[in-house]
Amino acid sequence: MNDPLAKIKPWFQGVSLFWPVLGLGLLLIFNAVFSPSFFHLEIRDGHLYGTLVDILNQGSKVMLLAIGMTLVIATGGVDLSVGSLMAIAGAVAAMLVMKISFAMAVAISLGLATVAGTCNGLLIGYAGIQPIIATLILMVAGRGLAMLLTGGQIITFEHPSFVFLGNGHFLGLPFTVTIVAIVLCFTLVATRKTAIGLFLESVGDNEKAARYCGINAALVKVMVYAYSGLCAGIAGLIATSNIKAADSSRVGEFMELDAIFAVVVGGTPLTGGRFSLVGSVIGALLIQTLTITMYNLGVAPAVSPVPKAIVIVAVCLMQSARFRAQILGWFGKRRIAA
Amino acid sequence: MYEGFFSGRVITNLFADNAALGIAAVVMTLVILSGGIDLSVGSMLGFTTILIAVLVQQKGMHPLSAIAIALGIGTVFGAFMGFLIHRYDLPPFLVTLGGMFLARGMAFVISKESLGIENAFYNHMADFGIPLGGKAALSATALIYLLLFALGIVVTHFTPFGRNIYALGGSEPSARLMGVPIGSTKIAVYALSGFGAALAGAVSTFYTTSGNPTTGGGFELDVIASVVIGGTLLTGGVGTQLGTLAGVLIFGTIHSALDFDGRLNSYWLRIAIGGLLLIFILFQRFLTRTSALTR
Numbered sequence: 001m002n003d004p005l006a007k008i009k010p011w012f013q014g015v016s017l018f019w020p021v022l023g024l025g026l027l028l029i030f031n032a033v034f035s036p037s038f039f040h041l042e043i044r045d046g047h048l049y050g051t052l053v054d055i056l057n058q059g060s061k062v063m064l065l066a067i068g069m070t071l072v073i074a075t076g077g078v079d080l081s082v083g084s085l086m087a088i089a090g091a092v093a094a095m096l097v098m099k100i101s102f103a104m105a106v107a108i109s110l111g112l113a114t115v116a117g118t119c120n121g122l123l124i125g126y127a128g129i130q131p132i133i134a135t136l137i138l139m140v141a142g143r144g145l146a147m148l149l150t151g152g153q154i155i156t157f158e159h160p161s162f163v164f165l166g167n168g169h170f171l172g173l174p175f176t177v178t179i180v181a182i183v184l185c186f187t188l189v190a191t192r193k194t195a196i197g198l199f200l201e202s203v204g205d206n207e208k209a210a211r212y213c214g215i216n217a218a219l220v221k222v223m224v225y226a227y228s229g230l231c232a233g234i235a236g237l238i239a240t241s242n243i244k245a246a247d248s249s250r251v252g253e254f255m256e257l258d259a260i261f262a263v264v265v266g267g268t269p270l271t272g273g274r275f276s277l278v279g280s281v282i283g284a285l286l287i288q289t290l291t292i293t294m295y296n297l298g299v300a301p302a303v304s305p306v307p308k309a310i311v312i313v314a315v316c317l318m319q320s321a322r323f324r325a326q327i328l329g330w331f332g333k334r335r336i337a338a
Numbered sequence: 339m340y341e342g343f344f345s346g347r348v349i350t351n352l353f354a355d356n357a358a359l360g361i362a363a364v365v366m367t368l369v370i371l372s373g374g375i376d377l378s379v380g381s382m383l384g385f386t387t388i389l390i391a392v393l394v395q396q397k398g399m400h401p402l403s404a405i406a407i408a409l410g411i412g413t414v415f416g417a418f419m420g421f422l423i424h425r426y427d428l429p430p431f432l433v434t435l436g437g438m439f440l441a442r443g444m445a446f447v448i449s450k451e452s453l454g455i456e457n458a459f460y461n462h463m464a465d466f467g468i469p470l471g472g473k474a475a476l477s478a479t480a481l482i483y484l485l486l487f488a489l490g491i492v493v494t495h496f497t498p499f500g501r502n503i504y505a506l507g508g509s510e511p512s513a514r515l516m517g518v519p520i521g522s523t524k525i526a527v528y529a530l531s532g533f534g535a536a537l538a539g540a541v542s543t544f545y546t547t548s549g550n551p552t553t554g555g556g557f558e559l560d561v562i563a564s565v566v567i568g569g570t571l572l573t574g575g576v577g578t579q580l581g582t583l584a585g586v587l588i589f590g591t592i593h594s595a596l597d598f599d600g601r602l603n604s605y606w607l608r609i610a611i612g613g614l615l616l617i618f619i620l621f622q623r624f625l626t627r628t629s630a631l632t633r
Binding site for chain 2: 078123127128129130132133134136137138139140141142143144145147148152257260261264270271300302303304305306307308309310312313316317320321322323
């Protein structure tokens with residue numbers, strides 16, 4: 001332990017929750033200082049209200065997408081189609097919910113999203129197409145299909161259960177929080193308490209080696225893209241329920257980028273391998289907090305991509321071995337000088 | 339199917355209407371050939387249009403100097419992204435994603451609303467056309483596209499720089515061992531991409547005589563789709579400028595056909611593009627089955 005850097009070095013290496021938590025913490029402290037009402041919570045009609053609750057509620061869609069995206073990125077892929085799948089699921093559910101039972105409408109729309117995700121997986125796993133391109137196809141065509149379904153119109157609906165999905169409260173918190181918690185717990189158990197997580201990491205780390213070990217890499221890929229599709233479907237239902245209408249041309253637009261961003265900020269490298277679901281959820285919360293901070297500061301929503309861009313590049317640099325070496329080099333020199 | 343589709347006018351319009359797409363596709367071909375990707379071109383296009391509009395309308399600058407400034411900013415912006423990608427070994431996807439957000443945000447910092455350009459030079463450019471007989475005439479935007487395309491062919495296929503790009507995209511470690519200047523090639527490719535995006539922005543101001551910070555949303559995907567339809571492999575190292583031209587024209591023709599039909603809506607365009615992408619990629623995949631593309 002002669003190396004004075006030994007203590008900080010681990011923070012710079014591997015998947016660690018340190019950076020996303022630090023980022024989120026800094027943002028929260030910043031808000032606490034500059035907008036005192038930020039941490040204000042109050043109970044009205046038995047429901048909790050406040051900015052923090054808003055972050056959880058509005059961040060739910062990106063959190064859901066990020067959970068599915070984490071698994072995809074863990075296998076070394078990426079899923080660009082989630083925004084379009086949200087639009088498809090929302091459009092289908094909005095059209096069916098007035099005609100058939102709510103449960104059936106939800107099942108059919110989520111089923112469709114899962115099938116579409118499976119198609120991505122088949123193209124990537126079995127046809128060997130690059131993930132960016134395979135999912136780009138569905139991203140472009142999927143939104144077209146969603147608009148075709150709704151005839152390019154915004155479809156509105158009145159259905160108490162469906163509206164509850166995105167606007168209701170459960171245990172004093174928005175119901176969306178419960179949905180995210182359930183999906184997160186299920187995914188955590190599925191990946192950490194079974195061998196699936198190990199399969200994902202080995203496929204992402206070295207596909208060839210994984211295949212030689214007897215892991216069906218193609219099947220693993222199909223599964224993660226199908227799951228990503230399912231998560232996107234749930235997020236689409238929430239987004240549609242939020243505004244009580246299916247707006248196929250707008251819903252989920254650019255959300256795939258937010259989701260990828262959340263995953264990367266959360267410490268899962270785009271190259272695949274190790275992943276952190278909790279990190280991705282924290283990353284999603286960080287984005288939402290950033291957005292709400294911008295609103296609080298009175299920055300125009302249109303300008304808000306700028307800080308996002310800065311965070312992306314900063315996070316990329318943090319993950320770069322060369323950049324870390326450079327920074328550590330500076331620290332080292334200073335230590336020696338002192 | 340449609341009468342008058344194959345008139346000279348439609349053909350020249352194909353080039354004029356898709357000039358911005360085509361210009362961006364020429365440079366995107368270089369980026370993809372080098373094994374990278376640039377997601378920032380759409381935002382850069384939007385940024386350029388509003389920058390030029392503000393410089394010309396509000397600062398009273400001559401359009402040519404405004405365009406020169408915009409091209410300079412685009413080049414520096416692209417070079418900086420290339421620097422980050424090369425120096426710190428970052429994934430191009432993420433860096434240019436950051437660039438995409440940054441350029442879009444900066445566009446709105448310049449102006450939140452679209453701005454029309456009223457300028458003698460612009461009117462002159464709009465009227466400009468080389469008559470080709472009949473009703474067909476080559477407009478200024480089409481001319482810029484064709485010039486850049488010719489330049490693209492020379493650079494890509496007949497210069498050492500072009501060969502370096504192919505080598506880099508084929509295999510970076512091998513290229514390094516062969517003595518290809520990896521760093522300068524990569525940075526130059528992204529700088530060119532920034533330049534191309536800015537030029538596409540300038541051309542689209544000629545086309546619309548206005549600047550709008552929201553233009554170019556999803557444009558990068560159209561560009562990438564055109565390049566891929568044109569046969570360039572996203573893994574890098576394989577593809578031609580001529581293929582990209584075909585990709586752009588296919589893209590443009592679908593557009594025109596939908597315009598001619600009138601019954602079909604824009605969402606059919608998306609479905610058609612998606613379907614075409616699928617067919618072309620499966621076809622490519624089938625052709626390159628034997629080569630080990632899977633990493």
